[in-house]
Amino acid sequence: MSPRMSLKKLAAHLGLTEGTVSRALNNYPDISSKTRERVQKAAVQLGYKANPMARSLATGVPEAVAYIMPQSHSSISEPFVSQLLTGLGDALAQRGWDLLVTQSVSAEEEPEMIHKLVTSGRVSGVVLSRPHKQDARIKLLQDAKFPFIVHGRSVRCDNYAWYDVDSKAAFNAAVDHLVALGHQRIGFVGAPTYYNFAQERLDGYREAIVANGLEPDEGLVQITELSDDGGERAAGDLLDSPSPPTALLCLTDTQALGALAAVRSRDLVPGKHVSVIGYDGLRLGRHTNPPLTTMAQPQAHSGRQLGEMLLAIIDGGDPREFQILRNAELLRRKSDGPVWVNKDQTKASLVEEKR
Amino acid sequence: MSPRMSLKKLAAHLGLTEGTVSRALNNYPDISSKTRERVQKAAVQLGYKANPMARSLATGVPEAVAYIMPQSHSSISEPFVSQLLTGLGDALAQRGWDLLVTQSVSAEEEPEMIHKLVTSGRVSGVVLSRPHKQDARIKLLQDAKFPFIVHGRSVRCDNYAWYDVDSKAAFNAAVDHLVALGHQRIGFVGAPTYYNFAQERLDGYREAIVANGLEPDEGLVQITELSDDGGERAAGDLLDSPSPPTALLCLTDTQALGALAAVRSRDLVPGKHVSVIGYDGLRLGRHTNPPLTTMAQPQAHSGRQLGEMLLAIIDGGDPREFQILRNAELLRRKSDGPVWVNKDQTKASLVEEKR
DNA sequence: CTGAAAGCGCTTACAG
DNA sequence: CTGAAAGCGCTTACAG
Structure with a gap:
């Protein structure tokens, strides 16, 4: 490592002034192409790079x-x-x-x-x-x-x-998808709505519920923290309610991870008894139990x-x-499916029975 | 946003020179405590902060x-x-x-x-x-x-x-653990050994195999890329070999995710038929199928x-x-367990049969 | 087309 | 204890 090149040294080496060398390096039009080339060649040869701090100070533009x-x-x-x-x-x-x-x-x-x-x-x-x-x-x-x-x-x-x-469109699409699978009671696992994306996704969910002619039910929306644990708690509360949802729409994949856990821990099978859909499209969703269906970001x-x-x-x-x-686009893996209906027991009574 | 404070303005405001103000701000001992306090107070009041680029240029120390x-x-x-x-x-x-x-x-x-x-x-x-x-x-x-x-x-x-x-100690511990569970054929899913950690973990594995009196078998080590797909391929090759391992030790949790998938896709149950252990202790391992046992970093x-x-x-x-x-410490979740032995068929023949 | 000079916003010997 | 000056490594009007 030679003792750091500087404009001064480079100029001395070339027999030019610092100003001229600087202008040559910065492609000023008023420099003869001959010296410009000479300067630029010498610069790469000697490994000269302008000190960014000095340059920023001089130009007023931090790079x-x-x-x-x-x-x-x-x-x-x-x-x-x-x-x-x-x-x-x-x-x-x-x-x-x-x-x-x-x-x-x-x-x-x-x-x-x-x-x-x-x-x-x-x-x-x-x-x-x-x-x-x-x-x-x-x-x-x-x-x-x-x-x-x-x-x-x-x-x-x-x-x-x-x-x-x-987000709104994505949650519309997710709800539409679930409704098409026969779901009527769709739970929403959300986060504090000071986050605008949390609000947007909630809006998208509500909008689509109404658009699909379903009964809005605020008992189906849970606001929790943005983590797997939050998702697990919220999903658990929803599943344990008197008339639980048959599908859970989560704000993020991370929350959906928790929702899957909540479903499983109640001896229900995600994607069969209860559908779970996340949002983000994280690759790790391929490895959950079961693989997570999600609204994937581009x-x-x-x-x-x-x-x-x-x-x-x-x-x-x-x-x-x-x-x-x-x-975002629906990425179907294995955690969603048609609404679960048993011969002689509805999904709701099944959950009931599990308790 | 007032027009950015500068040393010059601050000095003018105080009726001092820039040098003095600078020294006061930087707690030079040769400044009277009276003016030092006066200067520092004014600085916070006027919201003065030295421009880091200028300071770096002057001191020669980039912050x-x-x-x-x-x-x-x-x-x-x-x-x-x-x-x-x-x-x-x-x-x-x-x-x-x-x-x-x-x-x-x-x-x-x-x-x-x-x-x-x-x-x-x-x-x-x-x-x-x-x-x-x-x-x-x-x-x-x-x-x-x-x-x-x-x-x-x-x-x-x-x-x-x-x-x-x-890493070496961690892989020693992991092998010891598997051996204690009765495993004799332990596969290793690794990565190119120009990465030193890949080499160390492989060394740890080999060392422990010998220390436990097992037969070293290079057919049990697979080198692959550092991803879930890599892990899946390598684990698959190992499982499909004539005498497959009963346990898979993976270089990273990410690879272990793939290994779990390989095991499952062969209709074997990780943690039961085949043990899988990762390394890293990623939280997402709580959500895999089954939850991943891993050597957790502190x-x-x-x-x-x-x-x-x-x-x-x-x-x-x-x-x-x-x-x-x-x-690192062994974090037992659900992907490891005693070596699988069936009444009338060994693990090996079970895999055989699955084909 | 190139040189000489001032300046960016600081710090730091050096005087006094 | 404070001031005056030089300098960090550049850029950029301004001359000529």
Whole structure:
């Protein structure tokens, strides 16, 4: 490792001034193509790369972007962040930019953290995950006119950039599917609705219940935490109720894992006695008992898209022109099936009997 | 958002020079406590924070560290990187440092990438994952005398810092456990041994086979890729062999997921007809069919430890003093059990019959 | 087309 | 104890 190359050394080596070398390297049009080539060749030969911090300081443009990690609720569904980071990193690498990862200890500190990030001058933009319905972080970023993009949407999402999957449509489709299988009592395992995606999915569920001419029953919806344990508890409560659902629709695959456990622990067979459908399309759903039917999000690459859009916005693009809505698709594995009807006992009485 | 505070403005506001204010902020001893307090109070009031890039440029110490993401082989086991990042971030946050995340497209580019990182001056240290037996990246970092720590170890690991779990001991324990259950033919589902952990675990397995007085049989070891599909194929080959194993020891939980599938698809019951043991202790193992017995790594916090150790090394600590070896523990769920013996047919003939 | 100079926002010897 | 100056490694008007 030679003692780190610098502009000064490179310029001296070439017998030029630093300014000229810098302009040659940055492809300024007013440099003769001859010296430009000479400079660029020498740069690669001597392994010269401009120090990004010095450059950022001089240009005022930090060549980095920050990803705010969501606080994890469950260690299970985190393949997402890894995939997202990979995609983001790819997009940034195209331009030689860096990816910073930050997190806040608590939800309350998030705005404070965003503020620091924005004023710190370390990054040119940020990507947010899992927005709340009313998201203080988004407001902050907007007020500061700071480039950002969100993975998901808040309620009012017309005036910023986002990438999201249509939760409502997905839950419509899931309900339709279950109804087509004969289910009339469909339970919903949800999460606190300050998360906008939790609200959207609940809305999608309710909407489809009505659209299918079923009786809405608030006793069929359970709000719980975003984890397998939460899903297990909520599903258990639903199954133990006087007139239990014959199908369980869960907010996430992680919750659905718990729901499967709840079903099994009552000596019922998921996919036979009780249908269970998750959302996310995590690969690990192939290995559950039984394999989990789920509304699968479109393949990966969301990270890359987010990265590219954010870059475009940093370049001056209008955030409102970067709004992508994708669709989830039903991925049938083995945890759903026709409503269970026994000769002389209904599903409800079967559950009754098990107690 | 007021027009970003600067040292200059703060100094003007206080009627002091930038130098004095800077020293007061950085707790130089030669500043009167009176002005120090006055300055620090004003700084918080006006929300002044030194620009990290400018500061790094001036001090020569980049206040950031890079984590090199391992190329992912499977989207399943990635909860690790998320947890690791969280821990690392926590450790760095104590000092107000940043966490950069990078990745290489291919294994061949890794050294090149490391080189760029080191010479770029953006970070003061790096953390590496999943080293190879002979790891070019480690050599590079050592030659450059650049602070780093590795999550895992290469073969020669006496002269740098690392955090690892004792794979060999874990696989000894797993074999002992299976032998105690009566297993004599224990299959091994592994991965390419350029990964040092793959080699260590294989060594641990072999060692224990011999120590338990069993006949080593290379026909019982299968090397495959680090994914559920890989595990499924390898386990399938083992089960379909003329004299199949009665137990399968897998390099990772992800592979074990595939092994479970292979067992089930042959109408055998994991934990009854064939025992399957994984390694990692992923929570999702609670939801497999049946729940996966595994050698569980010690609880989280490895990220935090790695971060703290790296910081200590950057501060001038001797890397050799930062080497932590932890132990995995057998986490029995439901995929292991006594060797299967039927009245009039052995396990082997049972498999035979299934064909 | 290239050079000389100022500046980005800090820190840190060096004086006094 | 504080001020004045130089410097970190770049970029970018401004001259010529």
